[in-house]
Amino acid sequence: MAGIRAAQKEKTRRALIQAAMNQLSAEHGYASLSLREVTREAGIAPTSFYRHFQNMEELGLTLVDEGGLALRQLLRQSRQQIAKGGSIVRASVTTFMEFVANNTAIFRLLLQEKSGNSKEFRLAVQREVEHFTAELADYLVAEQQFPRELAALQADAIVRIVFSAGADVLDASGAERQELLEMTIAQVRIVARGAEATRTLARSAKS
Amino acid sequence: MAGIRAAQKEKTRRALIQAAMNQLSAEHGYASLSLREVTREAGIAPTSFYRHFQNMEELGLTLVDEGGLALRQLLRQSRQQIAKGGSIVRASVTTFMEFVANNTAIFRLLLQEKSGNSKEFRLAVQREVEHFTAELADYLVAEQQFPRELAALQADAIVRIVFSAGADVLDASGAERQELLEMTIAQVRIVARGAEATRTLARSAKS
DNA sequence: TATGTCAGTGAACGCGTGTTCACGCAATTC
DNA sequence: GAATTGCGTGAACACGCGTTCACTGACATA
Numbered sequence: 285m286a287g288i289r290a291a292q293k294e295k296t297r298r299a300l301i302q303a304a305m306n307q308l309s310a311e312h313g314y315a316s317l318s319l320r321e322v323t324r325e326a327g328i329a330p331t332s333f334y335r336h337f338q339n340m341e342e343l344g345l346t347l348v349d350e351g352g353l354a355l356r357q358l359l360r361q362s363r364q365q366i367a368k369g370g371s372i373v374r375a376s377v378t379t380f381m382e383f384v385a386n387n388t389a390i391f392r393l394l395l396q397e398k399s400g401n402s403k404e405f406r407l408a409v410q411r412e413v414e415h416f417t418a419e420l421a422d423y424l425v426a427e428q429q430f431p432r433e434l435a436a437l438q439a440d441a442i443v444r445i446v447f448s449a450g451a452d453v454l455d456a457s458g459a460e461r462q463e464l465l466e467m468t469i470a471q472v473r474i475v476a477r478g479a480e481a482t483r484t485l486a487r488s489a490k491s
Numbered sequence: 492m493a494g495i496r497a498a499q500k501e502k503t504r505r506a507l508i509q510a511a512m513n514q515l516s517a518e519h520g521y522a523s524l525s526l527r528e529v530t531r532e533a534g535i536a537p538t539s540f541y542r543h544f545q546n547m548e549e550l551g552l553t554l555v556d557e558g559g560l561a562l563r564q565l566l567r568q569s570r571q572q573i574a575k576g577g578s579i580v581r582a583s584v585t586t587f588m589e590f591v592a593n594n595t596a597i598f599r600l601l602l603q604e605k606s607g608n609s610k611e612f613r614l615a616v617q618r619e620v621e622h623f624t625a626e627l628a629d630y631l632v633a634e635q636q637f638p639r640e641l642a643a644l645q646a647d648a649i650v651r652i653v654f655s656a657g658a659d660v661l662d663a664s665g666a667e668r669q670e671l672l673e674m675t676i677a678q679v680r681i682v683a684r685g686a687e688a689t690r691t692l693a694r695s696a697k698s
Numbered sequence: 699t700a701t702g703t704c705a706g707t708g709a710a711c712g713c714g715t716g717t718t719c720a721c722g723c724a725a726t727t728c
Numbered sequence: 729g730a731a732t733t734g735c736g737t738g739a740a741c742a743c744g745c746g747t748t749c750a751c752t753g754a755c756a757t758a
Contacts, residue, residue: 288724289724289725289735292735293734311609311610313608315608318715320714321714328736328737329736329738330715331718331719331736332735332736334717335734335735340716392606396603396607399599399602399606400520400603401519401522403518403662406662410659437677437681438681440674441652441681441682444652445648445652447655448654452617455613455617467647471648471651473685474644474645474648474686474689475648475681476685477685477692478681478683478684478685478688479681481688482680495755496704496755499705525745526745526746527744527745528744535707536706536708537708537745537746538707538747542705547746
């Protein structure tokens with residue numbers, strides 16, 4: 285009843301997930317990841333894989349879930365730090381870019397599967413991104429009193445810009461990353477100003 | 492000397508390219524495209540492939556080039572729309588979205604290889620996108636008298652938003668596409684307003 | 699007309715793959 | 729202590745793959 289068996293199973297499961305992560309790189313994506321490779325890296329027999337996942341697809345979806353979770357936790361954390369003052373935009377974008385730089389494999393996975401060849405994967409990633417966008421929109425409504433619709437539009441635009449820039453970060457050198465960061469911050473501010481102008485515009489049209 | 496031989500070769504080459512295009516779909520991307528599949532679809536022996544391309548990679552880069560070509564045609568088409576007058580933003584974004592809807596395979600290829608596992612591919616796609624951005628920035632400088640730097644920032648943001656929305660179009664139904672189109676138009680206008688506000692801001696800061 | 703070139707071919711190769719199966723053996727249950 | 733459960737295993741399978749090779753036959757050249 286000690287559950288030593290269940291613990292062993294979980295350990296092996298983690299080993300499989302970690303092995304898959306380790307194999308992901310710029311040259312070798314999830315698509316070209318084989319069951320045998322993963323089990324080899326994890327140090328177990330190929331057949332044992334099926335004790336933990338039905339498919340490579342199931343493993344992949346687990347990876348996507350883990351990636352999305354990590355990203356969201358990080359950003360929530362960064363938003364809390366903002367409450368203390370300082371530039372919201374700068375802090376958030378910087379945090380995001382750091383995440384990308386430090387979790388290359390995960391972000392690359394999300395990015396690739398966003399436009400990958402499995403519908404289920406695409407939906408899973410899209411869900412994560414939408415989750416992301418919704419949190420930002422909520423923030424804009426609550427803290428900056430934007431009307432719901434405009435907040436959604438603005439949040440969607442910002443997320444699109446930031447994720448796209450994040451993708452470019454993957455291939456960029458240190459200096460290029462810095463430049464990309466500054467550009468992205470400037471662009472998010474442009475969007476914010478545009479949303480502000482749009483709000484003012486809508487107000488004066490109403491009266 | 493009639494070159495009937497060269498003509499035949501070119502014809503087969505085109506058949507290979509076309510065969511590869513045909514095999515590309517939402518479920519079956521370039522990465523999971525095999526030499527044998529392509530030659531089967533093209534109706535030639537697997538070994539004949541090597542008379543035309545050294546690698547699958549070489550074929551792939553050819554496909555990307557074709558995609559880039561199509562994209563540039565799109566730009567020209569877009570410019571013609573603008574010349575007719577009317578809303579520049581609406582016309583341009585609509586044209587782009589129509590392109591995506593009508594050239595699903597090509598756009599999906601560009602999208603996937605933008606974050607794919609071959610550096611050469613990524614660079615090739617990036618070059619095409621940069622061309623796109625530069626073209627838009629030039630327009631903003633010439634027609635709307637934006638300073639170079641702000642125009643570049645704005646163009647980059649717009650391209651990121653539009654390409655990202657284009658990616659979502661691939662999986663969207665007709666109604667969703669319409670909604671996505673309107674959202675994107677609104678977002679591009681927000682960016683334009685934000686850039687305008689930024690320009691004004693910079694001016695008043697100078698004086 | 700004789701000679702050379704070269705796109706297309708079919709057989710054959712070795713390789714890595716996903717998946718099946720029956721089995722061993724330790725943890726668990728009764 | 730006996731019976732059961734279930735994770736991990738190694739052998740075996742059929743399959744599709746990229747690539748090689750020597751060869752054919754229509755076109756090109758001179």
